[in-house]
Amino acid sequence: MRAVATTGLASLLLLAGCPTAAADPNPVAVPEVAPDPxxxxxxxxxxxxxxxxxxxxxxxxxxxxxxxxxxxxTPDCFGVHLVTRETPETVTVELRGGTPPEAVGRMCIALAVSGAAEVPLQAPLGSRQVLAVQ
Structure with a gap:
């Protein structure tokens, strides 16, 4: 027999086998803007x-x-990884941020950078909707 001690609504949902918002993210539409060099x-x-x-x-x-x-x-201390799912109607992108392996333990400045990353696609974007897992 296994005893489980939990508190809160999320715990009750997990015990009941119901997914929580964190377990099943809903992609949202992403606005299109002009390229910014x-x-x-x-x-x-x-x-x-x-x-x-x-x-x-x-x-x-x-x-x-x-x-x-x-x-x-800054790119010296912050890296990204893209997880992409494509259908004929949509391109869904999950952007994950983290530390590049070579920067682990390095002192880094706290500076916000406007970044961009190319998303590799299996087929041209065309008129497909772009969604983001937030």
């Missing part, structure tokens, strides 16, 4: 340490592809 371009890095969801503020078309726009730390 002043944004710092981040390169997708699946090796980032301590990844966490980072908000996507907007997207811009990049030829047949797209870039997502966000606010981050």
């Amino acid at each position: 002043a944004r710092t371009l981040f390169v997708d890095n699946p090796a980032i340490v301590d990844p966490h969801r980072t908000d996507i503020e907007s997207f811009s078309r990049d030829g047949e592809g797209l870039r997502v726009n966000f606010t981050a730390g």
Whole structure:
């Protein structure tokens, strides 16, 4: 027999087998903006340490592809990883931020950077809607 001590509504939902908002995020539509060449371009890095969801503020078309726009730390101390799901109607992007492996333990300044990252696509963006997991 296993005893479980829990408190709060989320615990009751988990015990009942119901998903919580954190377990099942709902993607939201992302506004399109004109490309901004002043944004710092981040390169997708699946090796980032301590990844966490980072908000996507907007997207811009990049030829047949797209870039997502966000606010981050400096690229020396902050990295991103993109998880993308495509359907014929939508492109859903989850942006994860974290520390590049080479920056672990490094002293970093607290400076906000307007960033962008290219989203690799299987097919041209076309008229598909861009959604973000926030």
